[in-house]
Amino acid sequence: MGAPAPLLSVRDLTVTFPTKRGPVRAVDSLAFDVLPGRTLGIVGESGSGKSVTSLAVMGLHTGAEIKGSVTLAGRELIGLSDRELNALRGRRMAMIFQDPLSSLHPYYTVGEQVAEHHRVHFGSRRAIARERAVEALAEVGIPEPRRRAGEYPHQFSGGMRQRVMIAMALVCEPDLLIADEPTTALDVTVQAQILELIARLQQERGLSVVMITHDLGVVARVAHDVLVMYGGRAAEHAPVDALFTSPAHPYTRGLLDSLPRLDDPDDAPLRAIPGGPPSLLEPAPGCAFAPRCPRAAVGSAEERGRCTSERPSLGGPDGHPAACHFPAYEGVAP
Ligand SMILES: Nc1ncnc2c1ncn2[C@@H]1O[C@H](COP(=O)(O)OP(=O)(O)O)[C@@H](O)[C@H]1O
Numbered sequence: 001m002g003a004p005a006p007l008l009s010v011r012d013l014t015v016t017f018p019t020k021r022g023p024v025r026a027v028d029s030l031a032f033d034v035l036p037g038r039t040l041g042i043v044g045e046s047g048s049g050k051s052v053t054s055l056a057v058m059g060l061h062t063g064a065e066i067k068g069s070v071t072l073a074g075r076e077l078i079g080l081s082d083r084e085l086n087a088l089r090g091r092r093m094a095m096i097f098q099d100p101l102s103s104l105h106p107y108y109t110v111g112e113q114v115a116e117h118h119r120v121h122f123g124s125r126r127a128i129a130r131e132r133a134v135e136a137l138a139e140v141g142i143p144e145p146r147r148r149a150g151e152y153p154h155q156f157s158g159g160m161r162q163r164v165m166i167a168m169a170l171v172c173e174p175d176l177l178i179a180d181e182p183t184t185a186l187d188v189t190v191q192a193q194i195l196e197l198i199a200r201l202q203q204e205r206g207l208s209v210v211m212i213t214h215d216l217g218v219v220a221r222v223a224h225d226v227l228v229m230y231g232g233r234a235a236e237h238a239p240v241d242a243l244f245t246s247p248a249h250p251y252t253r254g255l256l257d258s259l260p261r262l263d264d265p266d267d268a269p270l271r272a273i274p275g276g277p278p279s280l281l282e283p284a285p286g287c288a289f290a291p292r293c294p295r296a297a298v299g300s301a302e303e304r305g306r307c308t309s310e311r312p313s314l315g316g317p318d319g320h321p322a323a324c325h326f327p328a329y330e331g332v333a334p
């Protein structure tokens with residue numbers, strides 16, 4: 001038996017926004033697979049194209065030019081009508097966001113909203129949809145789900161609201177859950193609980209999950225595989241253990257170095273990678289990370305010239321490619 005066929009397969013995905021100042025290429029030639037029952041972490045700084053990628057997969061972009069291929073269980077999604085996509089969203093794939101309040105209606109009870117989702121996608125009777133909603137709220141760990149189903153979003157804490165969103169995402173039993181920074185707005189304890197919940201549901205239901213985050217700590221907790229994005233492109237792609245033990249791309253190493261460590265004093269300053277994200281309006285010819293790259297900085301003039309003039313393609317060992325002219329495999333410093 002070969003490897004299982006991917007549930008989600010993205011190839012050559014390029015998303016360009018026409019703007020007054022020119023085209024913004026937010027995602028460029030991106031490719032990844034998500035296998036059934038696995039979690040892919042997509043990690044990168046703010047502006048690296050993570051949300052644009054997830055919205056493209058869900059077919060939620062308006063006004064953007066989208067090229068490439070996105071297949072879900074073998075079916076091409078790019079080019080489907082809104083109607084076809086609407087049918088798939090919910091039933092086959094669902095998404096949760098950073099801010100549940102913006103996705104919940106203030107005037108309807110939480111139970112009504114979860115039930116409505118079920119009704120729309122399954123054409124179920126109200127009483128049945130209502131039961132499914134209570135079951136879903138119970139499954140995501142909301143205490144007294146029958147009573148709380150009758151409450152309004154503002155009566156829930158941030159963490160409980162995110163549980164409601166997860167219940168809404170799961171009530172139609174999708175195969176794929178895309179979670180875009182689902183814990184970023186939550187405090188650390190609640191964040192851990194939500195990540196645990198997603199990991200448990202993923203295991204129990206054999207869900208495929210795309211976990212989008214700027215935080216490698218989140219990736220370490222839930223992901224099997226990790227795609228590191230920089231400037232709309234893939235910088236590195238690896239199984240989670242390989243990424244943490246032998247990060248090949250200097251950008252990944254920088255992200256790892258900026259993680260707080262257990263032996264840090266409490267008042268230690270956060271270590272961020274110096275510099276800012278690259279311009280997507282006028283991309284530099286070479287590696288987008290070169291201006292901030294510690295490896296490029298210590299390279300010979302010839303090496304630096306390569307970094308600033310020649311865009312690195314994704315290469316390296318099977319299963320752990322990196323887009324760098326001087327990657328550091330096997331933990332060897334670049
Ligand atoms: N509708 C849009 N029009 C123009 N540019 C956009 C639009 N949406 C996103 N972008 C740009 O695409 C880039 C990636 O955005 P995004 O995917 O939201 O980043 P993040 O990795 O933080 O989720 C950003 O530079 C952003 O300004």
Ligand SMILES: [Mg+2]
Nearest residue numbers: 050051052181
């Ligand atoms: Mg985002």
